[in-house]
Amino acid sequence: MGFLEKVPQLDDVIARLECAEHLEELQTIIEWLRDHYAVDDMVYHWVSSNGTQYGCGTYDPKWVARYLEKGYLRIDPVVIGCYQRFHPVDWKRLDWSGKAARAFMKDAMAHGVGHQGYSIPIRGPNGQFALFTMSHSCDDDQWNSFTELNRRDLILLAHYFNQTALMLEPGRKPEPTQPLSPREVETMTLLAVGYSRAQVAETLAISEHTLRVYIESARFKLGAMNTTHAVARAMARGQIVV
Amino acid sequence: MGFLEKVPQLDDVIARLECAEHLEELQTIIEWLRDHYAVDDMVYHWVSSNGTQYGCGTYDPKWVARYLEKGYLRIDPVVIGCYQRFHPVDWKRLDWSGKAARAFMKDAMAHGVGHQGYSIPIRGPNGQFALFTMSHSCDDDQWNSFTELNRRDLILLAHYFNQTALMLEPGRKPEPTQPLSPREVETMTLLAVGYSRAQVAETLAISEHTLRVYIESARFKLGAMNTTHAVARAMARGQIVV
DNA sequence: TTTCAACTCCCCAATTATGGCGAGGATGAG
DNA sequence: CTCATCCTCGCCATAATTGGGGAGTTGAAA
Known part of the structure; x- marks a missing residue:
């Protein structure tokens, strides 16, 4: 039984x-x-x-x-x-x-x-x-x-x-997810799969300077300390699919 | 009905x-x-x-x-x-x-x-x-x-x-996940939450040189191109919990 | 007992990332 | 039409990361 x-x-x-x-x-x-x-x-x-x-x-x-x-x-x-x-x-x-x-x-x-x-x-x-x-x-x-x-x-x-x-679960809710712009998503995604900044810039066909703007604004939106942190957060929050 | x-x-x-x-x-x-x-x-x-x-x-x-x-x-x-x-x-x-x-x-x-x-x-x-x-x-x-x-x-x-x-799902199985050592897991985890190398080294109470060994060996085990990639893979594979 | 993996430490030089500045054009919502 | 956001580009100097070496100890497994 x-x-x-x-x-x-x-x-x-x-x-x-x-x-x-x-x-x-x-x-x-x-x-x-x-x-x-x-x-x-x-x-x-x-x-x-x-x-x-x-x-x-x-x-x-x-x-x-x-x-x-x-x-x-x-x-x-x-x-x-x-x-x-x-x-x-x-x-x-x-x-x-x-x-x-x-x-x-x-x-x-x-x-x-x-x-x-x-x-x-x-x-x-x-x-x-x-x-x-x-x-x-x-x-x-x-x-x-x-x-x-x-x-x-x-x-x-x-x-x-x-x-x-x-x-x-406590401590999860008060994390408002600020949406990333399409370019930012592409940037974060490519970084997450191992591209260097130079490679990402080349892939997206933009200057590396422009790329930096995306990385920084994404980092800001994600409240991240550095690129690695930003990518990790974007992944953890499901904002990028890797 | x-x-x-x-x-x-x-x-x-x-x-x-x-x-x-x-x-x-x-x-x-x-x-x-x-x-x-x-x-x-x-x-x-x-x-x-x-x-x-x-x-x-x-x-x-x-x-x-x-x-x-x-x-x-x-x-x-x-x-x-x-x-x-x-x-x-x-x-x-x-x-x-x-x-x-x-x-x-x-x-x-x-x-x-x-x-x-x-x-x-x-x-x-x-x-x-x-x-x-x-x-x-x-x-x-x-x-x-x-x-x-x-x-x-x-x-x-x-x-x-x-x-x-x-x-x-095809293409998932032939990806043998090489386990990370405890120190490597700690390293990757701290990097994923935004610590810089210097901060991680301090937190783990080891020299930054030693830390580099962990990062590099983790990168190798994960088949990653750089630190960001390594952290992303470790997360995606569930080898670190962030 | 030997072997292997993990943990620890060190140097140097090249490469890469970051911080802070400014600026113009396109596009969509109100 | 205007405001906001996104996309794009640039420069300079500093800070951080990476690549390539080598080497000793410990502890657990075979």
């Missing part, structure tokens, strides 16, 4: 997610889900611009604090593995070799994290990255039947959950 | 998607869907590293050729709009002001693209970006009832479809 199979209220959950306006609501919903479906933990948890982890669902606060303090974000095979993947993934299929990873797992289990887990990666338009995770301490058979039977529900849930979480 | 509402075979479709190994299969499935659910067009369509559009579902090949030739990828409000969004979006809610956008729409409709549309953005781990689009020529009321009733099915479908399309 799957855990979520018996959830006719999935619609209600999604409806609540769709109109959620604060992170606290996500917390409430996720705790409700956990309690009703006997999963040890259901967690949304996301990573963003500076590698910060903003939200953490129902993990023990002590564990969350330790996780952040120890910088586990850059060690945790779940985060690292999902960051490069398209698909939802069972923790067992991740790469747990490596000393740091094993030490991390040991520490996690000492803090009450289940040894079975399933995480679904979702990405936002500006490089935001979120995980929706379920964990449990049951045996392999039970766990497999859970994930196999309910993948579809879980994906839908994760999709709504993470989308909501990413949209509500 | 929704279009997809009557689709008990959704499960079959997803099962086929899950085991698809070639792009042709997606084409087949999408044509089947279109025929059965009376949507003028169902399209998967994706954008990638160099802004190329690799796959295009069931649009008229003439239109696809024209689209590519004219560089509509950088004009199309559907692509531009969805690229910055989390949520599925109705074409009506996009920004169609601007001369280029209107000219594009006119051209599109002249080539048989419906005036109603709904697109769902999905992203992959390395900056890949895909759209799953449905279009139709019905009136607003019919269209609204379609999108409102079936959003959930569509999202699931889009999720599987785009994920599959992105995974099968």
